[in-house]
Amino acid sequence: MTLSRLSIQHLRNLESVDLRPSPRINLLYGENGSGKTSVLEAIHALAMGRSFRSHKHKPLIQHEREGFTVFARVVSDEREIPLGLYRSRAGEASFKADGQVVSSVAALASLLPIQVINSQTFLLLEGSPKIRRQFMDWLVFHVEPDFFPTWKASQRCLKHRNSLLRRDRIEPSELAVWDRELASLAERMHQYRSASIERFETVFLELLDSFIRIPGVSLSYQRGWDKTRTYSEVLEGGFERDRQMGYTHSGSHRADLRLTVHGTAAADVLSRGQQKLVVCALKIAQGYIFSQLTGRQCVYLVDDLPAELDSDHRAKLVEWLDRLNTQVFITGVEKEPLLADWRSRPQVHSQVFHVEHGGVTPVS
Ligand SMILES: Nc1ncnc2c1ncn2[C@@H]1O[C@H](COP(=O)(O)OP(=O)(O)OP(=O)(O)O)[C@@H](O)[C@H]1O
Ligand SMILES: [Mg+2]
CATH class of the missing domain: 1.20.1050.90 (RecF/RecN/SMC, N-terminal domain)
Known part of the structure; x- marks a missing residue:
């Protein structure tokens, strides 16, 4: 299972983001407070109905906005399924998969299995x-x-x-x-x-x-x-x-x-x-x-990978994430250490994104 498209509106400092993630490794770098964790939160909210930072949905809604939207295209068994989520301040919660309303968190969780580190x-x-x-x-x-x-x-x-x-x-x-x-x-x-x-x-x-x-x-x-x-x-x-x-x-x-x-x-x-x-x-x-x-495969959300690990152990972890052969979103503050971990694996398809003031741009 992989996300081939991800768009986020009005979630925390993310005003309007539209990404085409790599089916394998996605590296997001940017300074503190730029919005990296918020991108992971958006994916988590879509998969589980809520953020991993808070059980409440209101803190995720951008200040002075009525609600946030997350939309993704999920590739599963060679099919592409659109998944959408809208949550409003007034309490409206709408989850849709393939145009149909999804009524339980359990049904939602089985559509997009994820693991957070x-x-x-x-x-x-x-x-x-x-x-x-x-x-x-x-x-x-x-x-x-x-x-x-x-x-x-x-x-x-x-x-x-x-x-x-x-x-x-x-x-x-x-x-x-x-x-x-x-x-x-x-x-x-x-x-x-x-x-x-x-x-x-x-x-x-x-x-x-x-x-x-x-x-x-x-x-x-x-x-x-x-x-x-x-x-x-x-x-x-x-x-x-x-x-x-x-x-x-x-x-x-x-x-x-x-x-x-x-x-x-x-x-x-x-x-x-x-x-x-x-x-x-x-x-x-x-x-x-x-x-x-x-x-099937689950999507991994890895927030701030390098923190507290030495380079040998980080390399081990990268090796395992690679061997899983699944889609991974990894954030880090500095670009270089984040990229260095993957440089020894040029065969792995990866996409780098720069996150800056709530905007996310692909870096070639
Ligand atoms: N509801 C909200 N509306 C607007 N902005 C918000 C809202 N909630 C949080 N923010 C801001 O959004 C930004 C996103 O924070 P986020 O945690 O995604 O940053 P980060 O890039 O992961 O930073 P770090 O490297 O410190 O972990 C922060 O600047 C935060 O103050
Ligand atoms: Mg963060």
Whole structure:
């Protein structure tokens, strides 16, 4: 999947931008505040319905404008599909693919799968379990069509059970209905996730090993409840505690991924640069497995690549981005270091853009 055309109107400082990106490597350079990250935000908004910087859409709308528009032509299976997004201050949100209204974020996300690598990616190691769950579920979502409906049903079921737990009088037969349903959904989610992580772990560790030697690294998946018991048993045994707390303590909604080095959390052991490489390896392994399993490619948005990496490790990362054989948008403040990374790969099709005061111009 690649963007063959990208136009953006009235998004942050981007007044009116119209690009014909390379199907492979797109390098955007420009000084601080010129609009580089905003270009990536526009692509993200089109793919996911929102920016990676903010869950709110209003900060993206250019000051004194009513709304922003992002339009792209997405090449998929040798077809070109127009994708369009308009969001207004008044709250209007319109997503269209191939002329048809797209009504759910899930449908949108499957049209244009993307991966972001930026300074926030560190949160995969040091942030909350929710961030890691979202990360692992990205792959499951894209390769297992039944995962999203299962996840949605389990969220709904959990809400019902939690509201029941907060009642003064809990009817055991009513609780049993939700417990049964929740147990079956949680076991199914666990199966999808564990199968996906098993596959993922091998690729990730191999990839990481080629980036950087960190002996003792390990990735483990935690299902969200005591693995020596079935989830039904856990729900039954934990009922008193759940009732006192007013919510369901254990379950697939508490699943997590743990990345450790000799048993200690990676975030507590690794240097900043090492952490950056580890999270890059996580993101790249995911895109790699995604294309292996689906025959499709995801678009990579890499914001400020060189920061905090030495030239050897940057070269490694560039090599992996190249090997993915996918469309990549990379930003950087300085032109030279950004280009230098790719100069040793003249065979790769690339396009350089200069971003200046909200305008984007191709550089030959
Ligand atoms: N709603 C808005 N309307 C107009 N301008 C905005 C709005 N929101 C942010 N800006 C401005 O748009 C510019 C775009 O910032 P952006 O983050 O894209 O820059 P950048 O090139 O990535 O910079 P850096 O190198 O510092 O990361 C900034 O100057 C910012 O102040
Ligand atoms: Mg930026």
